Amino acid sequence: MSEQETKREKDELSQELAEWRVPPAPGALDARVFASYRSGEWRHVPWWRAAFTTSVRMPLPVAVALVLLCIVSTVAALRQSRGVVPAPAAVHSPAQVRETVRETPAVSADLRGFEFEREIKVRIIRQGERR
Amino acid sequence: MGDLLADGELLRNARAGEEDAFRVLYERHRDAVFGFAYRLLGSTSLAEDVTHSSFLTILRKPDSFDSSRQASLRTYLCAAARNHAFRELRRRGAPVDVEENLDRLPAGGPGPLDALVSRERSERVAEAVARLPPLQREALVLFEYEEMSIAQIAEIIGATQGTVNARLHRARERLRGWLTEGTDRGGKP
Numbered sequence: 221m222s223e224q225e226t227k228r229e230k231d232e233l234s235q236e237l238a239e240w241r242v243p244p245a246p247g248a249l250d251a252r253v254f255a256s257y258r259s260g261e262w263r264h265v266p267w268w269r270a271a272f273t274t275s276v277r278m279p280l281p282v283a284v285a286l287v288l289l290c291i292v293s294t295v296a297a298l299r300q301s302r303g304v305v306p307a308p309a310a311v312h313s314p315a316q317v318r319e320t321v322r323e324t325p326a327v328s329a330d331l332r333g334f335e336f337e338r339e340i341k342v343r344i345i346r347q348g349e350r351r
Numbered sequence: 352m353g354d355l356l357a358d359g360e361l362l363r364n365a366r367a368g369e370e371d372a373f374r375v376l377y378e379r380h381r382d383a384v385f386g387f388a389y390r391l392l393g394s395t396s397l398a399e400d401v402t403h404s405s406f407l408t409i410l411r412k413p414d415s416f417d418s419s420r421q422a423s424l425r426t427y428l429c430a431a432a433r434n435h436a437f438r439e440l441r442r443r444g445a446p447v448d449v450e451e452n453l454d455r456l457p458a459g460g461p462g463p464l465d466a467l468v469s470r471e472r473s474e475r476v477a478e479a480v481a482r483l484p485p486l487q488r489e490a491l492v493l494f495e496y497e498e499m500s501i502a503q504i505a506e507i508i509g510a511t512q513g514t515v516n517a518r519l520h521r522a523r524e525r526l527r528g529w530l531t532e533g534t535d536r537g538g539k540p
Contacts, residue, residue, distance in 0.1 A: 233523060233526060233527055233530070234495060236476060236530055237476055237480075237491075237495050237496075237526070238495075239472040239473050239475075239476050240390070240473050240476035240477050240480065240496075241473050242385070242386040242389050242390065243389070243395060244382075245381055245382060245385040245398075245399070245402065246395060246399055248399070249381075249385070249399045249402060249403065250377075250381075252399070252403055253377060253402070253403050253406055253407075254370075254373075254374075254377075256403065256407055257365075257370065257373055257406075257410070258370070261407070262407045262410040262411045263411075275438075
């Protein structure tokens, strides 16, 4: 098809499309727009209204991944909270504390004279054999 | 007052509370925005809602419109109207029916027969355009009826000029087929 024919076809189509006319804007629209203008509703949009009317579009895989992440983290948090057993609260009277301190064996580590083994002899002890 | 002022200045004054400035701005662009919304949605009441919301949007977010850039306020208003219209289409889940009040269409000729013929033609084109997928429809409406350039349309819909060209081409091809088919059969497409 030549360029001229294409252009002519385009013109014909445009002419045909021009047959579609739009009805005039209803008079109520003007009144509505000016009422909104005067009320100043466009000045301050409450945050809660903005929060409810704002929408975020995202690809489905991202949305699914986010939902899965939420589920997994919730389950993990629940499991963790069940697994940790809180230590029983220990209530000690001062007398008990003193007693405990008294009973604690004294641990002393005297390393004087300690020497490393120069030669290590490995001996296998079988079951029932005397040491 | 203000008839000669640029859109950017009128918008600033309107935001400052000058109703006259807003009136000039509104009257300057109302028909274009309403026509665009009507052709996208095919319903007077929805087009009214979209036009109302679009004008409130430019008052609410004036910073989004940069008058120093090439884009005109009409482009910006059409972009706002497009967003509102597509939100409405998504909410409804399907494109809206073509017309609910054809009797409100302006008559095309002097006599009643002319008016009837004109109305029929108008209805035929409206139905054909309504059959287009929404993205092709908006490209066609902006190009054919709003007389915007490919670059302006690309800016409004946030796509490349190549994409706009492709959508426009596909829309024209389909329309040509449907309208010819309708004419050959002597009925609606």
